[in-house]
Each structure stands twice: as structure tokens, then as C-alpha cells.
Amino acid sequence: MLILKKLKNREKLSLKEAAKLYDMDLFTLGETANTIREKKFGKKTYFNINRHINPSNICKDVCKFCAFSAHRKNPNPYTLSIEECVEIAKNAYAKGAKEVHIVSAHNPYVGYEYYMNIVKAIRGELPDIHIKAFTAAEVNFFSGLSGKSYEKVLDDMIEAGVDSMPGGGAEIFDEKIRAKICKDKVGSENWLKIHELWHKRGKKSNATMLFGHIENRAHRIDHILRIRDLQEKTGGFNAFIPLVYQRKNNYLNVKKFLSGVEILKTMAISRILLENIPNIKAYWVTTTLNLSLVAQNYGANDIDGTIEKESINSAAGANSANGLKLDELVHLIKDSGYIPVERDSLYNELKIYK
Structure with a gap:
């Protein structure tokens, strides 16, 4: 097949060519993606010990896919x-967390300094912990x-103490789709601009894609x-994260959920097309634990x-509210035939579980 030949020759695919990857059978895609994965990482599967902190669910925006923000389907507003x-960060650090991941709703009532002061206060108490905080959508807000x-x-x-940026807020870049699902959120060009500016400051970030809606x-x-x-252009992305849309408690009313085959194809295609991003x-949380482990055979x-605690996706139906225990995560990876590797937020290896 011409597309596979171009891939083997490390030629870039056009949008039209890349779209044809979905027409290939799952196992051919998986084999191609897994070859790339194993050249980079062998049988290693990475994870970190982290804690999510969501400071508020009060949001000025009304994204139709969101079940987290305080609105008619979530009438329990809060601000930490x-x-x-x-205190949340300190408790997590005491339990071994190497990273706090801070993502909030866009609460217009607390003021700009509230957000910066959260980071400053955590950095002051925990100088060694990695702070991954604030999506490009939050930066725009x-x-x-x-x-x-x-x-x-x-x-x-950076002055407050943020080490890296998460990849949220990207959703789908097509502006017609964005107008329907997240009309008031940062546009695609500004999302990309913000990450480019962050990378120019010598900082790393992740990138996401919300699909299945x-x-x-x-x-x-x-x-x-x-x-x-x-x-x-920048080389600043650590990882690409295809996020599977969660369909409960929101206003998109998507009736047909993605098949496992479609999810795995998307994982594999991500690995194939993004050889210049180290990690998939x-x-x-969004893929389900079982399918995430299967996806290790398809490029991830x-x-x-x-x-430890997850609020955003669990509000939409994900089975992730209380996180995972370390020993459970390690055993699941081993049972899947992979080598669990604890990493830090920048993918330096901390411990290999043989």
C-alpha cells in the first residue's frame, strides 16, 4: 500500500492521505504503530504518581460536553x-506524589491573583514537587x-512556580465544531499560539484531542x-493524549458511543502521524483502564x-473519581505483558518495576 510505503520512507502524509489510514484494518494499523512504539520504548509502559487538584467548578463558559462545571446538571458549585x-498537595506529596496537576473551571469571581497564588503557595510549601498547571484555555481566560x-x-x-502545562482545552480544532461544543472557549489558533509561546520559554507541555462526539x-x-x-517548529510537546468523550450529564446528547476498534485506530494513527512527539x-480515565492497557499494543x-482524585471526567461518567492504587496499577501493567516504569512529569525514568 502506497501510504505504508511512504510511512516506511518517513515521508510526511498529507491530510487526504492521512485520512485514509482509517480505512486500513485495525491489525495492520496496530502493527505499524507498535513497531514505532517498540523502537522508542520496547515493552516499557510509563505512569506517574500524581494528584489532580480542581480549584473551582464555577465557570463563565458553557461547553456542551462538560459535566464538571456548575450548571443545571451539576447544581453544586464550589471554590477551594x-x-x-x-493541604491537598501536601497530603498527596506525603503519600509519594511527584506531581500536582491543577486545572480549574474559568471562575471570573475569584480574580487573577487567586490562581497564581495557589501555585505560589504550593511551591512555597513543596519546593520539589512538579507543578503542572493551567491549560491554554485557562491562559486565554x-x-x-x-x-x-x-x-x-x-x-x-513561571514566576509563580508552574513547571509545565497540561494539554487540555484543545478539544477539536475545527472552528465549526468548536462553535457547537465550546463556543466561548479559546480558539484553535490561540490555543496553538499559547503553547508555542510556552515552548519558546523553554517549557514543556502536552497536547490533547477530544474525540467521539x-x-x-x-x-x-x-x-x-x-x-x-x-x-x-518548537519540539515542546512531551505527549499527545487522545481523550475519549464521556457522554453522561452534558448537553451534546451523543447517542452512539465509539467502538473499541475506532478508539484503538485513533490511538494507532496518533502514534503513526506523530513520530516527532515522544509519547502517546x-x-x-477516559479510555477505560482495560482499553488503555490494550492500547499499549496500538502505539500508546x-x-x-x-x-488519587479525579473530578472532571468522573462527573461525565468516567470510573475515575478515586484514582488508582500504585500496586494495582503496577500489577495491571505487568499482567498485560509490559514493564511498568514510574516516570516524572518530563518522562525521566524514576523506577522500573521488574
Whole structure:
């Protein structure tokens, strides 16, 4: 097949060519993706010990796929104090967490400094912990809230103690789809711009793609190729994370859920098209634990981490509210035929579980 020949010759595929990858059978795609994966990582599967902190669920935006923000389907608004956020981080660190992952709703009532002060306070108490905080969507919100440029917001984040950025808020880059599912959120060009500015500051980030809702395969390919192009320019993405849409408690009313085959094809295609991004994460929270482990045969080499507590996707039906125990995660990876490797947030290996 011409497309496979081009891939073997390490030629870049056009959008039209890349879209044809979905027409290939699952096992051919899987074999191609797994070859790339094993050249990079062998049988290693990465995870980290981390804790998610979601400071507030009060949001000025109304994304139709979201079940986390306080609205008609989630009538329980909350905002954590800075002290509560610090206490959560300290408790997690005492249990072995190497990273706190801070993502919030876009709460316009607490002020710009609230967000920066959360990071400053955690950094002051825990100088060694890695702080992954604030998506590009949040950076865009902070800019509007404060009147500061993207550049100034990012500089403030670094000064506060942010080490890396998560990849959320990307959803699907096609603007017609965004107008339907997340109309008021950061646009695709500004999402990419914010990550480019972050990378220019010598910092790393992740990239995501939310799929399985009202987008089609061509939209996914377009999204992946735009990530590929920015990575060529900056080299700043650590990982690409295809996030499977969770269908409960939101307003998209998607009736048909993706098949496991479609999810695995998307994982494999991500690995095939994004050879310039080191890691493909099958995020167990949205993919399900079992399918995330299967995805290790289809190009993925990471399943995220212990998490401890997860609020955003569990509100939409994911079975992730209480995270995973370390020994359970290690045993599951081993039972799948892979070597569990604890990593830090920048993918330095900390411990190999033989």
C-alpha cells in the first residue's frame, strides 16, 4: 500500500492521505504503530504518581460536553481556598506524589491573583514537587480576566512556580465544531499560539484531542496534523493524549458511543502521524483502564498515573473519581505483558518495576 510505503520512507502524509489510514484494518494499523512504539520504548509502559487538584467548578463558559462545571446538571458549585489546595498537595506529596496537576473551571469571581497564588503557595510549601498547571484555555481566560497579554500571563505562571502545562482545552480544532461544543472557549489558533509561546520559554507541555462526539475522522486528522506542525517548529510537546468523550450529564446528547476498534485506530494513527512527539498517552480515565492497557499494543506507551482524585471526567461518567492504587496499577501493567516504569512529569525514568 502506497501510504505504508511512504510511512516506511518517513515521508510526511498529507491530510487526504492521512485520512485514509482509517480505512486500513485495525491489525495492520496496530502493527505499524507498535513497531514505532517498540523502537522508542520496547515493552516499557510509563505512569506517574500524581494528584489532580480542581480549584473551582464555577465557570463563565458553557461547553456542551462538560459535566464538571456548575450548571443545571451539576447544581453544586464550589471554590477551594488557597489553603485547601495547599493541604491537598501536601497530603498527596506525603503519600509519594511527584506531581500536582491543577486545572480549574474559568471562575471570573475569584480574580487573577487567586490562581497564581495557589501555585505560589504550593511551591512555597513543596519546593520539589512538579507543578503542572493551567491549560491554554485557562491562559486565554486569565488574559481576558486581567487584561494581560498571553506573554505576561505565561511569565507570571513561571514566576509563580508552574513547571509545565497540561494539554487540555484543545478539544477539536475545527472552528465549526468548536462553535457547537465550546463556543466561548479559546480558539484553535490561540490555543496553538499559547503553547508555542510556552515552548519558546523553554517549557514543556502536552497536547490533547477530544474525540467521539460530533466530529468526524477528517476533523481528527486535521487536529493531529496541526499538532505535528507545531511540534516540528518548537519540539515542546512531551505527549499527545487522545481523550475519549464521556457522554453522561452534558448537553451534546451523543447517542452512539465509539467502538473499541475506532478508539484503538485513533490511538494507532496518533502514534503513526506523530513520530516527532515522544509519547502517546492512553489516558485510562477516559479510555477505560482495560482499553488503555490494550492500547499499549496500538502505539500508546503511557497510561497517566495514580491521580488519587479525579473530578472532571468522573462527573461525565468516567470510573475515575478515586484514582488508582500504585500496586494495582503496577500489577495491571505487568499482567498485560509490559514493564511498568514510574516516570516524572518530563518522562525521566524514576523506577522500573521488574
